[in-house]
Amino acid sequence: MIKVFLSHQSADTLIAGQIAARLKRMHGIDSYLDVIDPYINRRGEDLAAHIRQEMGNCTQLLAVISDSTRSSQWVPWEIGVATEKDFPLATYASSGASTPEFLRKWPYLRSEADLDRYATASKSARSTLVQKREYLTESAARRTSTEEFFKTLRGSLGQ
Helix, strand or coil: CCEEEEEECHHHHHHHHHHHHHHHHHHCCEEECHHHCHHHHCCHHHHHHHHHHHHHCCCEEEEEECHHHHHCCHHHHHHHHHHHCCCCEEEEEHHHCCCCHHHHHCCEECCHHHHHHHHHHHHHHHHHHHHHCCCCCHHHHHHHHHHHHHHHHHHHHCC
């Protein structure tokens, strides 16, 4: 099962919802989107613990970035948590926003076609993870599948 944690600033809720809908409709991929979550109005440690719990139910992270992301404390934090978990990670630049240099470490998407490439790479990496779990530790299998995700997605995006 693939489940994407959609990290985004509240100003980007509409585009994040469109991404979640496309992933589900076109690719059968579920997403976690915090706009429907009763915890969203909580602050500090309670919210951080809740986000970590929800991320634990996901298999990867897609960060929706825009000019509004600069004011977010949570999007960079969520990216950090996903990195610690060896999640396949990518960014989606909405509204023609430029991808900050530090986020170019990961594949970056700019269109629906790129989102479709993301879904294909996600499915391939998930298949690799399942296969590698048979003879590698969980962390080694996750690392290997995440590396495949990055290689496959970057290749299809020309990055």
